[in-house]
Amino acid sequence: MKEQFNKSLENLIDKLIRWFNTIIENIPNFILAILVMIAAYFTAKYISKLVVKLVGKKVEQDSIKKAIARVSAVVVVTLGLFVALGVLNLSKALTSLLAGAGVVGLAIGLALQGTLANTFAGLMLSFRKKIQIGHWVETTGYSGEVIDINLKDFTLKEADNNLVIIPNKTILENPLKNYSLTTRMRVFLECGVGYESDLEKVEQLTKQVIANSFDQVKSADDVEFYYTEFGDSSINYLCRFWIEAESMLAKLRAKTTAIIEIKKAYDKEGINIPFPIRTLEFNNKLNLQSNQDSSKPSN
Structure with a gap:
């Protein structure tokens, strides 16, 4: 019993020593990976601000600009994470992460088909020069001023001041008449x-x-x-x-x-604008003789 305990203790100590040696050997890689992630973080912040400025020249909606900037930042941070994992020689973990991301992305895509369709439609509408905030448009039976285009829906303010919220996908798939494109x-x-x-x-x-x-x-x-x-x-x-x-x-x-x-x-x-009328004419010339003859009793 004592021998088994001593053997288990020796194995544990041996493993701890190997782990410690591995950590010591990989300290430069750890430092480099941390530096990569820090660089990716600050690069993502800079690219996010740059994207906001560039997209702002084409898109007026703040929600669209912020969404595109966030997507850009996430892409940069993700690339930094992959580089950091490669520096740490975690190729198997990197492969598993990519496979898991693919499965999760497929599941999310199937579950959010309508939402994703509206999101991509909102991005496309935001870059269309022929549809801008402030334009007066008519589509899907509604007519009004465009007051907002975001990642989910398209908002019109009708002449009676009512707001009509239409999914972006519906706007993209149906004809739209824009009265503001011509003066x-x-x-x-x-x-x-x-x-x-x-x-x-x-x-x-x-x-x-x-x-x-x-x-x-x-x-x-x-x-x-x-x-x-x-x-x-x-x-x-x-x-x-x-x-x-x-x-x-x-x-x-x-x-x-x-x-x-x-x-x-x-x-x-003195020009008359008549309203619809109906004239009824009655013939007053009654055939009294015929009526009298018909009233006499027959022999």
Whole structure:
């Protein structure tokens, strides 16, 4: 029993001595590995700041800039960790770490497919020059001003001040109309006048009123005017003209102004804008003789 104890003690001491010798031999490697990690840390901080400055020239959103900077810092620190493990001759640990990272990454990717899709879509949207914060856009049935683009969603503020939050993936996969990419918009105005109206006078008056109401319309000749149909109660027309505007609200204001001024001009000139009516005609010439004959009793 005593011999077994002494033998076990000798083995333990032998192992401790070998470990100690190994540590002494690898002290330079330990120091070098620590220096590598310290260098990687400070390099990551510098690259993070540099990435924020570079990305800031293309992207306005702070959330996107910070996310890209963090990813860059993580990549640099990870590379430093791999170099440090290589310095310590831990190639097997490095291989196991890479294999584990691959398995974990696959599992996370499968579990967060929707989230990752929105994240990558947010990055792509942030670098698109045709979609910027402050633009007035219309997509997936919603219309409003873009007030935020982050890694998860796309936020619109509608004309009624309601906020609409749309997943980035939805924005990227659906058509989007951007009213702010051009400084000109065309206003469409439809109306109708009574059948008794002088159609040539209506056309000239309408075009002149619009030309006088908007500085962007140089003359009446710049206003398009077309009669479109004989309606049930009126002769309908379509009027079109260009204005300087970058949002749907400006277009609606211009249309409102045009309707008000046209109504004033029509009232002054006695031009009727009829509303739908239905006229019922009754024939009062009754055939009394036939009625009387039918009322006589038959023999």
